[in-house]
Amino acid sequence: MTDETTASEDLREETAAKAPELAEHDAAEELRAEVEDLRKQLLYAQAETQNVRRRMEKDAADARAYAATGFARDILSVADNLARALAAIPAAMREDEGTKSLVAGIEMTVRELDNVFQRNGIAKIESVGQKLDPNRHQAMVELPSDAEPGTIVQEMQAGYMIKDRLLRPALVGVAKAG
Template sequence: MQDNIENNAEAAAAPTAHTKETMPSLEEMLKASELVAAEHHDAWLRAKAETENMRRRAADDVDKARKFAVENFANELMAVKDSLEAALTVESPSVENMKDGVELTLKQLVAAFGKFNLNEINPVGEKFDPHQHQAIQMIESDQPANTVVTVLQKGYRLHERTLRPALVMVAKGKD
């Protein structure tokens, strides 16, 4: 029985002794923690640098988009300018030839405007809309009140935004 008690005591003491041998020292734990902290700090620095690079690239992309936003439109307008310059180089143009050339050039310009959703506002006969029209004068007319009677200068709209309102004369109400 004495042997059983001693064996049990040794068995109970054995795990403690075994645990003591595998348990790392405080210095080892500190070194391991410092390594983990250094890895996390390195990963944080890399993530911070990547974020800064992405922000800088995005800012560069925005600057380039702003700078070259009208590039395609400018290319279309160059063809119109070339046509106008060609018309001016003709030695002895007739009025009819000049008129035909101007009409073709205007068609080029209208096509360029249409390609980029730059549409004219020509509101004759429409109800006056202060978002698209600028009334210059009210005149007597057989048309209903606040109807556009005359367009002095066409307006232009880019997509849904009015770039320039049409200058118009509007009908007075019949009193």
Template sequence: MDPQDKPIPDSRPGPEDAAAEGAAPAEAGEDLAALLADAEAKVAQYHDQLLRAHAEVENVRRRAQEDVAKARKFGIESFAESLIPVRDSLEAALAQAGQTAEAWQEGVEATLRQLNGAFERNQMREIAPAAGDVFDPHRHQAISNVASEHPQGTVAQTLQKGYLLADRVLRPALVMVSAGPADTA
């Protein structure tokens, strides 16, 4: 036989090939169905986790809002408790008839000590700059500039004390700021 005369193999599927091919698609279909079922189970699991996480975030947000509301409502409770004895002292002083001026003064001084104690317990401090202290716009409110013997940009006079609550300004001190010595020319 001539090498060119070799028979050409038949590339058409035969009966034995059909049986082998029939098994492969069935196996592939079963594998795909198992993969699909596995993927669907994972999707359901992840969806459940997402819903639970969303619910947890919503619960945390709601609890935080409730905590903020309670803090606003009851945040001054200790300060209010500190002021009750001060009010009691003032009412007792007013209930006393026929007091001398000295007795009134002693009572007012005792009440002021109670109030100062309440301020200290609740971290409330005065802002009372002395003449010559550097003007601090964060703690002082300038009412005017005046000529004075103090250097320019310093406090010449305090008109009203200010107050801090735990380093936060509740009310700035009202001050007059020095413009420096007056020109005598």
């Protein structure tokens, strides 16, 4: 036998003797890797559950805050009609003793409606004198004016916000350039 053959046989015997230890070591490493993988999966699942919970809480809060949106849009026409009624009353009728209480009643109704809007987070958009904001205003016409171009010079219909969302854009007339 040569020295190479003897060395090769010695290496085989040594490897065979250590094989159970290596097999146990490999199995332990596999188990550690599997445990780590399962731990990561658990953390991802917990994070996803937390994200879903937050999203549901936000959706529920939005539903509570904006639940009256449809009703609010419908009631805006009532507010518009009351404002038109007040604007149509001539000064002589306002001073007439026979109609003075009717005018006062309409004014009180408008004030109460404004209070209800305020309590429910509905606010009128201030338009005249402001720059046109396409997120809040809808330009209906350009008007000759001394104001800077793009400035709102006339409001045809009031716009409203509910909390931080647009309920109805204001219909406006905008100053045109030169």
